[in-house]
Amino acid sequence: MTTNKLKKRHRAKWVVKTRQEVSYEIIEAMNLLDPKNPTLGRLPGGRKSNGTRLVILDHSIEALYDDQVRSYFDVNRIPVEYLSLTAGDEHKTLDQVELIAHRLNEIGTYRAGTPPIGIGGGVLQDVVGMAVSLYRRGIPYIRVPTTLLAQIDGGVAAKNGVNHGGFRNRLGTFAPPPRTLIDRTFIASLPPRQVRSGLGEALKLALIKDPFLFGILERHGDRLVAEHLQDTSEESRQVQPGLVVIKQAISGMVEELQDNLWETDLRRIVDYGHTFSPMIEMQALPYLLHGEAVALDCVFSAFLAMNRGLLSPCDLDRVIAVTRGIGLAPSHPMFCDAELLSVALADTVRHRDGHQNLTLMNGIGSATFVNDLTYPEIGKAAAQMFDLLDADERVRTTD
Ligand SMILES: NC(=O)c1ccc[n+]([C@@H]2O[C@H](COP(=O)([O-])OP(=O)(O)OC[C@H]3O[C@@H](n4cnc5c(N)ncnc54)[C@H](O)[C@@H]3O)[C@@H](O)[C@H]2O)c1
Ligand SMILES: [Zn+2]
Structure with missing residues (x-):
């Protein structure tokens, strides 16, 4: 046997190299809660599914838009279940992440076919983003930011996270949702x-x-x-x-994100x-x-x-x-x-x-x-x- 063949047989190091192209869309879409507007119910990638989807609502969105949200999904006959979360940075915790995972289990969420929809500010988006990035090691979701801050900043970014040990965003992942919908009319009700x-x-x-x-x-x-x-x-x-x-x-x-999405350049x-x-x-x-x-x-x-x-x-x-x-x-x-x-x-x-x-x-x-x-x-x-x-x-x- 040649030396080269022998070396190969006794190899003790393997290297996996792979590439994953990432692309996600941020779409301006006004009046998302108008039942005649199909945008909110659509699945990314032109998929079709009748499975139940989880709609996660910021507590303020629930208080202000509950009827509109429910009638949107009722009229369009999209099967959904709801979960409401309290916003504010004091609530950006792992407990909320677990709560979402628990509800995703309860309603029988699919690996890709029933992407949850998160409607709320930056805190809700960071918590939902983290939960779905961990759930089954990552499922897609639809991001609907409803504060100005979340629409122009977090809603464009690829990262999520929760506060931990007194530090901001100490735990989190990079996992951009395939679709973000920006509806400026939500800002009208913002304090x-x-x-x-x-x-x-x-x-x-x-x-x-x-x-x-x-x-x-x-x-x-x-x-x-x-x-x-x-x-x-x-x-x-x-x-x-x-x-x-x-x-x-x-x-x-x-x-700014385009060429440095994973922050390899600090x-x-x-x-x-x-x-x-x-x-x-x-x-x-x-x-x-x-x-x-x-x-x-x-x-x-x-x-x-x-x-x-x-x-x-x-x-x-x-x-x-x-x-x-x-x-x-x-x-x-x-x-x-x-x-x-x-x-x-x-x-x-x-x-x-x-x-x-x-x-x-x-x-x-x-x-x-x-x-x-x-x-x-x-x-x-x-x-x-x-x-x-x-x-x-x-x-x-x-x-
Ligand atoms: N992932 C990222 O890249 C990124 C970027 C920037 C900021 N962030 C995070 O975003 C968070 C801040 O986000 P925020 O400023 O949206 O705070 P927030 O999510 O706490 O929302 C602020 C308040 O507005 C309420 N609200 C939301 N939408 C509303 C509406 N349409 N009408 C009335 N009330 C509404 C919420 O219930 C909350 O009380 C911080 O935790 C920050 O770390 C993340
Ligand atoms: Zn910021």
Whole structure:
């Protein structure tokens, strides 16, 4: 026997190499709950099935749209069962994941033929996304995000997760659902604070890559909030800022995710506003919403950029004015605490595998990465955030 043949016979290492092409769609589909609109009931890939599907509803969607949802499936004779989940980050837990798995068992969910439908905000989508990615090691589902934040951010992304051990999204998977349906009319019923929180994610994207989106937020900030992005006023009917914000933000996210969906490259500009905020948001729970914490991180990071000469003082003022214009606070006592901000950065560095990979603005609509941020720089920006606090909040913070 030749040496080569002998070597093969005694081989002790096997390598499996395979490729899986991934494609998933995000479709703008207005008035999804109109029984005459077939979109919501359709299965991805043109499949047909009469099996029972689980419809998982955010508690607010159940409270506001229950009759419409039920009559949609009744009229269209689509067999479904329901499960309602409480939203809010305090409820983004493994227990909810198990609850979904339990219901999927109860109704006899198929491997692919009866994809569940999740209708709700970012918390519900993250929990449902995780449950279905684990159920039978992964089944498809239809994602119907109903908050602005979930429509322009989480609803475009491939990942899901739950909070664990006091950390945000510590457990989760990458598993994009084959179809996401974006119906802007859901935003009409969203509490104004949630609309502003969603605009926080649009602001993030505008600051690092989209000067046009920044201009829309700058000119139409208060109207976007007042009209819940429905473009109802005469002025809005011309420019349609609500529609533009959603389309620009989704397109921007898709562009950024396209070449780095699995985050093999940990330098991601869309992580702007998500360096210091994750830990602060968890510590402040439930008092700071996700988009509020992101906007605070955006302003804090803009100070870091200005102090390094990357951003002009005039552009920093515009960032702060736009943040206020969309109704978000540019500062908060927790963003004045250099010690806390450093601890938050240290945890994010672990998430970025030992590197800061800190995205900083490099002008409006442009970004760069930094890996040598120092504690004195954090301290200086924290002091500048303190100066931005409202006078009475400043007194409370120093008490
Ligand atoms: N997977 C990702 O890539 C990704 C990206 C961004 C954010 N997220 C996650 O998203 C979560 C935040 O999402 P969120 O801001 O949507 O919060 P949320 O899901 O808690 O929803 C906010 C509130 O709005 C209510 N609500 C939902 N739709 C409504 C409607 N149409 N009308 C009235 N009320 C409605 C909910 O019941 C809840 O009370 C965070 O946990 C964050 O980590 C995930
Ligand atoms: Zn976010």
